Amino acid sequence: MFRGIDEVDWASLEHAYGSAADVPELLRGLASPLPHERETALDGMYGAVHHQGDVYDSTLASIPFLFALAGHAGLPDRGGIVELLASIGGSGDGDAFGETTGGGEDGEHGPGRDGGGPGTVDSGNDNRVMARAAVRSGAAVFVDLVTDGDPEVRRAAPSALVRFHGEPPRALALLSERLRDEQEDGVRLALVEALGLFARLHGGSGAPAVDCLVSLCGPPHDPGLRLAALGQLASCALDRLPADLVPTVVALLHTRSQRIRPSREPVRTSSDTLIGSLRRIRPADEEGAQLLRTLHKALGARTADRIALLEGQLSCRTTADRCNAVWMSAGLFREWRGAYEEPVALIGEQLGSDEVRLRCAAVSVLEFLFTLAAPAADRLATLVESRTDSRGRGSATLHRPLKALARCGDARAVPALAEVLRGPSVPNETGYTIGFLGAAAAPLAPLLRERLAEVPLGSVDTYDRAAPLLSGLATLRHSAAVPDVLRLLHGTPRELRLRDALVKALAGTLAAFGPGAREAVPTLRGLLTGGNAVAAADALRSVEGDVEAVLPVLLGALGPERDAGSRRAAAEALGRTGPAAAPALPALRRLTGSGDVWERTAAACALWDIAGDPEPVLPVFREAWRNPYTRGTVTACLVRMDDAGAPVHDLIRTELTSPRRHRARSGGHGSHDVLDDERLLRDCRTVLRSG
Template sequence: MTFDLPALAGLDDVAWDSLEHAYGPADDVPDLLRALAAGDAEQAEEAVYELYSNIWHQGSVYPATIPAVPFLVAIAASGASGTQTPQVLRLLGDIAASTDSREVEDPAAVRSAVAAHAEAIAGLLDHQDAQVRAGAQFVLVYAGEQQHVRALILEHWHADAEALHAMMRLDAEKAADLADEVSSDDPLLRVSCALAWIRAGRQVDERVREAALTPIPEDAELWFWSDEGELFDQVIRALAERQGAAVAVEVLTEALGRLPEPPAESEDDAPAESAESAESAESAEPAEPAESAEQADRCLSAARWLIVSYRSAPALLAEALARLLDRPELAHRVISLLELIGPDVLAPAARDRLVTLAGTEDDPTLADEALACLARWNDPAVPALLGRAIIERNRPRTLDATSVSGVAIPFDPDLLAAIRHRLARICDAEDEPPAEPDNPFAAVRDRSEPRRLAAILTAWGDDAAPAVPELIRLLALQPAVAAPVLAVIHPMSLEVMAMLRRVAATAEEGDAVRTRLVAAEAVRALTQDSAPLLAAVRFGLTTATKNPDDRADVAEAATRFPDHADLLVPLLRQALQAIPVPTPSLPAHQARMKLGRTLWQLTGDPGDAIDVLRGTLALSGELFTAWTVATAADLAAELGPAARELVPALEVALTEPISCPAAAQALLAIDPDGPWPGARRTELADQLLAILAGANSPIARNRAFDALAALAPLPASAAETLRALADQDERFPIGVHDIAHLRDDDEIRSRIRALLHE
């Protein structure tokens, strides 16, 4: 390995072991830089990967990042990293672009460290390798002075897509002017020109549309500038943001109509055809399978983004997407989009086509996806289709769909018979050989299917009573699944009661604490006998466990026994003291809060709960703790004025978007005459509005709305902002693009209008 390259001069003068990166002391960075500059391609590739992991970790930069920059620049400028030079430049650009500095006193110092070497990077703008030139532009856009970098790119203009994208970030109008001068058949450059025109606000005329719709070959992609998605995605997003969703949908619909047909079947597989159609087929240019699939993926990906981002998009896209259901190679993707669109705006023929697909056995996976879509729509055809399907095979996507909020499978006697048959097969382990001797459930115990089937039976209540024999068998194998169903069905059977009591008193294997609690709860629901549940609570509080969730479940169950406080309070305090404090374990904090809450409810003394909350609220601002802090704020709100000493900690929690709504509600409950509902009311409303408009989490968004509603009547400015949020075409931000989150968007919009009395 080379140690004396000029690019590494001074490397050993840095006290790397005193600097931190994502994984602790940075004493491994010097060897990684040496490997990067050693000339071995494989070592250099591995070194770049490791540096991306530690000095730039998922967008975060660290104290060790700054001293690494001069060496990375020298390695890139000298070409010592060989074929990895573009990747080194990408790393430098990403470092300069980072907005998340960890333990760096001056966050601007990281970008400044890269900017200090802008001239060295600029020396690569005429490099013979186009990818190196593009990498240099990438670094300069994020690290250099804007006007100077603009001038450099114009001076070294090569009329390529990468340079055009760099200019778009610096000067949208100039990028559009440069695009006007381009004459090229290169697909990436043509589509990039369309993007430049759109971002500059140019009219979407025939030239722009044709350039935007240029097919991009499968192997063509930007080396840089993909931070906003693939190139076609960027075009559709720019159209929607600058021209409105309707214009974006219009262009996308045309792209969908231009999707190439898949290759024709071979002569052996194809049906007989006329001489005229054969001649026509010979003259057509069939699309390459990979190219066709790639174009379809781009179009359908853009369609998904429009649907989840704009409220008007589903109705505008419904017809064009429904037509693609007859394309077998696209049907899987199309069904997932139609599910988001919903049945209200689809033509009846599209729904009928889904019913047909759901009933076919030619492609079980496609049938399952179609049936799951219908289930999420609460389509009346689902019970019969599901009943026929699960006799022979699982329908995992459909059964998962039944767990989505708002989905209900109506009672159907044929489906009940099918579920009974399926449960019997599961218990017999007929689908595959048992994995363990004498354990017929071993092959299926880790699947969600029994739980999903049990949930359907639970929703049917007494109508599901004929399934008791199968549930008794399931009770012996997976009591936590079967017991709650039996409690709802109310089978007054000596056999059932004996088995439930036995499980509640003796379960030892697996999740013993929860299993005993579930079985005991079932006994209590069926007989009003609380003794087994009390015994299960005592077992859960005294048995050794490393799982804090056990203590949390037991604490919740203990609230049902106020008459046994003398027995339970010492055990609850003992369990609370057994969980170490302080602890980085968030489940441990959750368990402590459950125990503290139960102690307060049984004794009327909030002291234990406040002690617990003091420690949990102190987590505010630490990584991944916001939801736990929000739970603590909820408990503080329950305590009300008794939790007054926690106000300063709750005010800290207001600064975190996830915990802010819960903290706001706690402050209002603890001190209803204090500054937050009074003099600082407008300030609090503005904080909550920012979360409502910007949070990716529907839970945080709805909590923010709840807190705003508690402040009603709202300040006039807040009411106006709410009205604009409800009226805009853009949806609220969505973290997970599924049907539940789109329903959340509709729900919060309705709640806003109800609050404003519209």
């Protein structure tokens, strides 16, 4: 298996974390007789040699040894090695439904998005092309592995065979043959998935695979196989699906649930690795989850069908089916817009289940829905009032049902949040969560102030403890807390970790207090010459209204020697200043030509708020609309512009007809994507009503 491995100069090669000198040890670990060593080695291969799908020179050098391991009969866990080979060979090709990976429009993303992990190297297209060629050249191995004695290998091999074998007709014939002879249910499902992949990859020449899938959708095949065939058919030939798809799927799901057998796979102790963690959180019915995930993903924008399907799943007797439905709903809610009151209410019903796994799933989904979780608010409130968290333990912390209830703006969260604020320690997210309750959270302001007064001045966690409390106080505009804010401003050591971020947060809180923070004016004036001058100037304008004092500071921050973030913050502060900031107009007009989309957009918004002239603003907005992360800022300004924004209202109308959430993307999501999209839709409707 490892002939020639020591002849490779691994130390001269690289992976995600630098020198690849450790790769031989990882490769040998894949053949270890100990399960935890094999798992750790596979985790290391994904974590370093194939980090986030990248292909390095060490990845290429590993391919021959991975093939030798995959073809070594009797070696345990070879299924994972086959999957690794398929992933390496298919890097950059997108997922099984033909999606491709890549950056956002114009390569511009929202703040905080990170393109890779530690030591990420751009391995370039050449490495990917060579990896694909190398895996293709060894694809004959996959022909043998389709009939391997290990079911896990047979489960992994079919999709690799379809992707890389150079003779598609032979691959299709082998899949059809194996479907007739294969006895293991899991392997049969993998063969069906490979048929769908074949049809997607080969277009018109994939018609025989489509016909095969159609034949598998009806009796006498078992319900699981029929569900798999329907899911694959939805991904490659929607027109061949039965007209009564949803009732058919729900009936099959019920039948399958009644026949399902306990897993025969041995229970194994997983190592402390990412792969081990994923094994531990697998759904109770992983096969059922995969079947429904495939179908939901293939149906895509057909939200009415998907909602009906979810409602059918959520009516199933077994908790595993209902749990799968809850997790399926997460993908639907995050990616597509729709009328979700009924499925959300049904998810709320799951909070009354005795099954911990089901309750945890329901809370996890409701937590990221924010206002869309309102139909489940009564169930959330019951859970919160019982002081039983989603894991079944009594708790006075900010447990997830409480967070979900507060995020949907329900005032019943206030007493429980008060209890949290009186507790021995305040979870960091508490202050941020309070902001979603609006005026209903006013009784919490004195408690927030008390906890802010306890924050130490020079601790390593001063910022982490203070920032959420400041956010809550700012939202509630509780100016009685000014002395406590000033205590932190005056007493925080200059060498404190994140001191600049803390000062910025403190200044922002004073700005939110407005005239009620006049006591802070001398302190803010003293900050006008420091690194937080823009934040101090913005706060001083809000508190005292002295535009003449702050205008030179904000104008200076627009200079070319300043970074784009500072210029953007200054432009936003000038926009809040209004017509009195007219001396900034020439500089702001220059910034509308910036290479940074955020800076361009902020400058354009400020131009409107200061001069009320749409001519230089609307072209910037039309261009910025291409970036989904700036649409919220553009739309908020269009709300202020009223009829003056009419020339770009076509963008708003198009947005409102789009079924897809504006930040939906393949391969990831943000925790506030649903909230941001709902706010965008609200502002879009306001724009058209006012215009």
